[in-house]
Amino acid sequence: MTGAAVPGAAPGASASSDAASKALRFLAKPLQLFIDGEWVAAASGETFDFEDPSTGRVIGSAAAGGAPDIDRAVRAARKAFEEGPWPALPAAERARLMMRLADAIDANGEELAYLESLNGGNPLRSTRSVDVGGAAERLRYNAGWVNKIFGDTLLSSARGSTLSCSIREPIGVVGAITPWNAPLFMATGKIALAVAAGCTVVVKPAELTPATAVRLGELIAQAGFPAGVINIVTGFGAVAGAALAEHPGVDKIAFTGSTAVGRAIMTQAAQSMKRVTLELGGKSPVIIFPDGDVETAARTAAMGVIFKSGQFCAAGTRIFAHRKIFDQVLQLIERLFTAVKVGPALRAETEMGPIISRKQLERVMSYIEAGRADGAQVICGGQRLPGEGHFAQPTVLAHARPEWSVMREEIFGPVVCVTPFDDAAGLDEIIALANDSDYGLVARVWTRDLGVAHRLIRRIKAGSVNINGAGGPGAGEGLPFGGFKLSGIGREGGHEGVESYTEIKTVAIGY
């Protein structure tokens, strides 16, 4: 592999020269909309620029899709669903196309990782495995469900002999609205679930990170998906996203992003009773008991906050460490945070990249300031880093109180709160601390005491409870993922994921 000098990317960037030049050729022209199997400009002719967060420089432009473009895409998806071949295509053929797309992602993996790092700011070492590898894996896993979407045989309580059963049918046209923190994985993931269930789909990627979703459109065409089955419309959330959420021709919205927008989507969906799955934020607790593997717990917790620069819904941002090991945990995290190599996403040695945008960096810094003003101890970090890109130091805030904003709100940056608890507190109080959040996405517990683990698993209000480091990114596709409370509605992953793109039809047959 040779290093390539990349215009618009951070100095010192290094990647396969072939992948880099392919990616840059792709970005040289304005990105277009993928509607009904064709590449088109926005009806308005408008475009918007997007940047490399490692430098703050513009790296490309994309079509600013509006309501007319969304309408065209929804009509194409509707046609492919009602008249086109998609739901009627033999399951094996649908699965084969999904596998072919996964192979195309692998074959273009270096270029996709390069684009994802350049536009999304996550280090190449993580975009290669987590984003690109994860996207292909999600397609393959869900391709396995295509011919295993079953209903039940039912016993009716009515008199007489009837044969009753339920069958699962695809919901119809899905609008997928995706965020900037994992653009390729999120777009591919929602597409995989939708098409596995037999639905057709219109994807609206985040305006900050359209690059890999549009490149994915090219691979979708190359894989041979029929026109209209998958459509990709770039544009602004308040325009294209809102038009998709409001469109009467859409049967379901699958959304990942902020709780505020999730709430707005749910309100809009109420008008036409659209189905929704909402994968929203988190403020996930990590509880470390002294009998657990304290070193691994602290290291894993720290890495979980460095991953995607903390811009990760499942990041464990509230650490509760038993007082006996509190100082040890604090020191271990501090050591790791101060050693972590923060830098441009494309630089080979970078372990943590930038924050996605100037605005998001300001938001992260304002939370750190609020924590400081409330009285949290800043153990390390707490500053932005100089230069053109949007860099923040990994930051530890100690002794934060449950009522402070840094403990209650999703910061979405490399900031973790570490708070001690005592024996005297007892399990009830620890459980109350963990549950003292509007969110309920993931909880992580480190203990060797099976009894303690059992009680916490039952009583913590979260979509996933991970004991001793199990679960999390890389755990594979078989585990349903989603949240309690403000963390969302519905699950992605497992059979629950694909089934949430189906409707149940009950059939009763008399004689």
Ligand code: NDP
């Ligand atoms: P948003 O929720 O605004 O963005 C997510 C997606 O929704 C984007 O595609 C966005 O488009 C779109 N969108 C925005 N407004 C609307 C609307 N009215 N109707 C339909 N779609 C819309 O997240 P932000 O980018 O503003 O991030 C803010 C905070 O959200 C973060 O700090 C973090 O706390 C949380 N977040 C959580 C994520 C998660 O993984 N759960 C992911 C991203 C953010 P566009 O990009 O064009 O605005």
